[in-house]
Amino acid sequence: MATKFMLPGQTMLGADALEHSEDAIKSLGKKAFIVTGKVVTKTGTVSILTGYLDRWNIEHTIFNDITGEPTDEMILAGVTAYKDSNCDFIIGIGGGSPLDSAKAIGAMTALDGDISDYMGQELKGKFPPLVLIPTTAGTGSETTKFTVIKDTKKGIKMLLKGDDLLPEIAIIDPEFTVTAPKSITAATGMDALTHAVESYISKKANALTDTYALSAIKRIFQYLPLAYEDGTNLKAREEMAIAAFEAGVCINNASVTIVHGMSRPIGALFHIPHGISNAMIISECLSYVADGCYDRFAAMARVIGAAKEETDEKEASKAFFAELNKLCAKCHIPAIKEYGIKKEDFEAAFDKMASDAMASGSPSNTRKEIGKEDLLNIYSRLF
Secondary structure: OOOOOOOOOEEEEOOOOOHHHHHHHHOOOOEEEEEOOHHHHHHOHHHHHHHHHHHOOOEEEEEOOOOOOOEHHHHHHHHHHHHHHOOOEEEEEEOHHHHHHHHHHHHHHHOOOOHHHHOOOEOOOOOOOEEEEEOOOOOOHHHOOEEEEEEOOOOEEEEEEOHHHOOOEEEEOHHHHOOOOHHHHHHHHHHHHHHHHHHHHEOOOOHHHHHHHHHHHHHHHHHHHHHHHOOOOHHHHHHHHHHHHHHHHHHHHHOOOHHHHHHHHHHHHHOOOHHHHHHHHHHHHHHHHHHHOHHHHHHHHHHOOOOOOOOOHHHHHHHHHHHHHHHHHHOOOOOOHHHOOOHHHHHHOHHHHHHHHHHHOOHHHEOOOOOHHHHHHHHHHOO
16 A cells, blocks of 8 residues: 655754755745744754844744643633734744744644644645754654644643644754753654554654654663753763654654554643653553554564564563663653652542543554553553
């Protein structure tokens, strides 16, 4: 069966990527609507971008009201600001939240109704041209047709999608990630690993996504600890930027599975950052479904050097989980209870979380057949 494989329109990757994007950005319009957050603005990264835009005679308006993970209310405010600004294209710069917000704002400038009306539908339309510039190595939002926005009324994180959400230009400069603190480096790096592993064990995986996934997994196991220990290690930052891109391409084309399905409700209800909620549950979720594809877990173990070619698949899978747990420990990933969540509050949310996870469709991509009871079982193990 033929495989559809989607990428950003063009990607600039490496040192001085932004500087070399002048002609590409100029071709999109005359006035840029910059979507970002106050933290990114404070680090000076946004002023680097506006400095180039000024030099290139491109006008700009800054919308830096993305605080934390994006909500429908933030998107509505962004759409209003865009319509008032006379801008003709959008630049998202920052971590996953500003990038996801830039996609959603662009879509809702062209679509009717509320963004929550589009849960479960394809977002289609003639959206403003989009440039995405990540300042973290992890979410892969710059490579995907997905955006995750919180519905504040229903208390759920909506996974919204559409090919028209892909950016015209993705600009990936590892130097922009150097300012990321340890906690963000860990959270986003583990998010990238989750993307790569989940796409590899997804029913929707194909030969191209498998190639990208194994490459990303190998890079992350080698370079995330180095980037975490020393944020100024440019080699580690570059390798993690490449891995995040590879992993983003993977989920764009093979989707995610049980980990993302189960972590989104935890993040929505208990306000845990997305990358951390993934990392908290990745080992428990994946070990539960490993018997559905020991061959795939064995292949991942071999690519990171945890098992030999002749090692039995089940034994190799165990070696993969041993290395995964070591990586989580090196990055100081907290357990659920260490995050200050009360056991009784967590247990009270089991049914809603399991229902919301199943409704997202992600757990159904897992190669092992999974139902709501399985999710309830896994949630109960997390404490």
